[in-house]
Amino acid sequence: GKLTLSVPKAVGRFAIHPLMLEFFNRYPKIDVCLRLEDRVLDFIDDGIDLALRITPTPSPGLHGKPLMTISHVICATPVYLEHYGTPQTPQDLREHSCISLGETPADSRWKFRRGGKTETIQTHGRYAANHTAVRLDAVKQNLGIGSLPLFTAREALARGEIVQVLPEWEFISRYSGQLWLLWSGNKHMPARMRAMIDYLSEKMKPASGSPALTPRSKTTE
Template sequence: MPYMSVFVKVVELGSFSAAAEQLGLTASAVSRQMANLESALSVKLLERTTRKLRLTEVGAEVFARCQDMVEAARAVQEIAQRFVSSPQGLVKLSVPKAFGKRIISPLVPEFLRLYPQVDVQLILNDQPNDLISDDLDLLIRITDTPPLGLAARPLLDVYHVLCASEHYLAQAGTPLHPEDLSHHSCIYLGETPGDNRWQLRHAHSGEKITVSVKGRMVSNHSEVRLEAVLAHLGVGCLPFFTAAEALANQQIVEVLSDWRYETTYHGKAWILYPPNRYLPPKCRALIDYLASKLSQATAP
């Protein structure tokens, strides 16, 4: 069984060294275990080159069976965990940076008080993560549709609002229609060439308009865009959860409130986890806690 689980990890991660790092072994030990497995089965499972690994035909069939066995073993362990008196252990959760800082991080202290035997590692990362290769328990992704192959639970609707300071609007005028934005200084995402093309939909009529914007400040982080809006540099697109406090304090105001920005980073925040029937209690506790807390949040 140990050799088979090592084989599964090597194939999932695509290299001996990556598998060794996750398993706490040396690359040479992983190589020996793979050689022992091939010797025991009298078949070659992997074709090795200097650049990558490739399953042989028989290796692909053996991998599928070994994967089933490893999943079954995990399920047995998770059944046992269900009967632990209370959730315990470390939960590794990856979250987009701005959402993690503004929404998730403030909720963690209360969770830790409620579950004194559970620890949380909060990983703020805007790059796409993978539960297996990145050794995560849970991850949050903002998207219209959660990815296939993972269990998903919706946490919160994510909207953008267009905002500016009163000072900027007094100097430049208030846009009354999306087309007016082309004459304003706009603060946009700037990760891809198309990020300066804002797609807006009227909240009532459903009319859609795309407008090309320009400005002197561009940033791929919503906190930086908020700071630029507060510094009177123009009209910024901001997730509502980033802008909410400044709006409530009347430091900035919403513009074109009848229009919804629909270009990027909108939809729902989903918490994703492996589609196992027996989710560890520590993960279930955090999922339920976040879902309960965020169901009370209000959208703009």
């Protein structure tokens, strides 16, 4: 049967889409419609079977399982840092071109935390983009220091194409938090939904200390 999965755009592109080929090989009778949407879709009105959302806990009436924690980093290329210098403190970012989300004025006010200390810096830059892949590419093109979800930056960091800036500081983003796999509280769960839940749980590391499947329908199969 067909399974419709709603995911945030960046999560879908970088975390879910790469897992689909193996899923199709493992479950040849299950078709998938991947809805990449940053807005919250309604399970019933929009025909959603499963959804991935960043939330502290599932909303009332929804069942869920935590998959991973979304954290953000700021990064630049070695070439950019060699030319313009490497920031040593959050305040140093004022002298750099910073690539932010750009959806609201608050997106250029970067907030950092280290120990019990929090600092908010008003950044400036020539470029902003509300798509993670675009910001990552802009960073790679030496356009500045960009804010990125860690799961999108990890490969480029591992290859040395980009490096993390101010690694001793935690970058606080409104899109950070626990990523949950959610479904509505129907009594009967089709086998295709259970297959996807089990598959994503296997492939995406659960957050440390997070609860297991909560709550779970007694008649789930």
